Amino acid sequence: MARTLVVLVHPDLGASRVNAALAAGVRDLSNVTVHDLYAACPDLHIDVAREKRLLEEHDRVVLQFPFYWYSAPPLLKKWLDEVLERGWAYGPGGEALHGKRLQLVTAVGGQEELYRPDGLNRFPVRDLLSPFDATANLTGMRYEEPFVIHGSAYLDERELEQQVRRYRSLLQESMSIVA
Ligand SMILES: Cc1cc2nc3c(=O)[nH]c(=O)nc-3n(C[C@H](O)[C@H](O)[C@H](O)COP(=O)(O)O)c2cc1C
Structure with a gap:
């Protein structure tokens, strides 16, 4: 099975229902x-060496977060800015992430019908997440279909349990061929 690093990015995990249940x-x-x-980042200070080591030790990277302002919480952006250094993640000699898989997992407040061209939010979540797809491309990672849970506030207990089971089987999938 793929050694999988779940980078869980929630600024208030104690108040989280969906991401907390998924992680548990x-x-x-x-x-x-x-x-x-x-x-792991008190005062939002990122230990870049530790983060790189963690990434190197795993074959698949899962970025799990609540969908905030059509994107991810700010610490994830800071993490990308600081950890994915030129010469390590991209550019000359930057091959540390080559062949790893990148899987996004996000809980979205709004229902799927709001994320259509004629809906309130105009764009599908898959499209709004495209900077991560481009990041995977630049760093030689394989971008997996994002695991998106819509209508997070409306999920009843049974639906939430179903999503947790789906997530668990996704992470248990045996590793497919790595590019
Ligand atoms: C600061 C903030 C921004 C949010 N932005 C969005 C958004 O752009 N689109 C959306 O559908 N839901 C948005 N939401 C709702 C969250 O996606 C929702 O609270 C989250 O999925 C719940 O996950 P949790 O139970 O793990 O906290 C936002 C919530 C907060 C607190």
């Missing part, structure tokens, strides 16, 4: 490391 549902998997980024 995969934490015991032997191939999975759950890395709570806000907890």
Whole structure:
């Protein structure tokens, strides 16, 4: 099974329902490391060497976060800016992430019908996440279809459990051929 790093990015995990349940549902998997980024970065200081080491030790990187302002919480942007250095993640000699898989997992407040060209938010979440697709491309990672949970506030307990089971099986999938 792919050694999987879940970078969990939630600024208030104590108040989270969906991301907290998802993380709790995969934490015991032997191939999975759950890395709570806000907890690991007091004062928002990122230990770049530690983050690189974690990335190097895993084959698949999952970025899990609540969808905020059509994107991810700010610490994830800071993490990308600081950790994905030229010469390491891209550019000459920058091959550390080559062949790894990038899987986004996000809980979105709005229902799917709001994320259509004729809906309130105009763009599908898949399209709004395209900077991550471009980042995967630049760093030689394989971008997987994002795992998007819509209408997070409306999920009842049974639906939430179903999503947790789906997430768990996604992370248990045996590793397919790495480019
Ligand atoms: C600062 C902030 C920004 C948000 N922006 C969006 C948004 O752009 N689109 C949306 O559908 N929901 C948005 N939401 C709702 C969150 O996506 C929702 O609270 C989240 O999926 C719940 O996940 P959790 O239970 O893990 O906290 C936002 C919530 C907050 C607090």
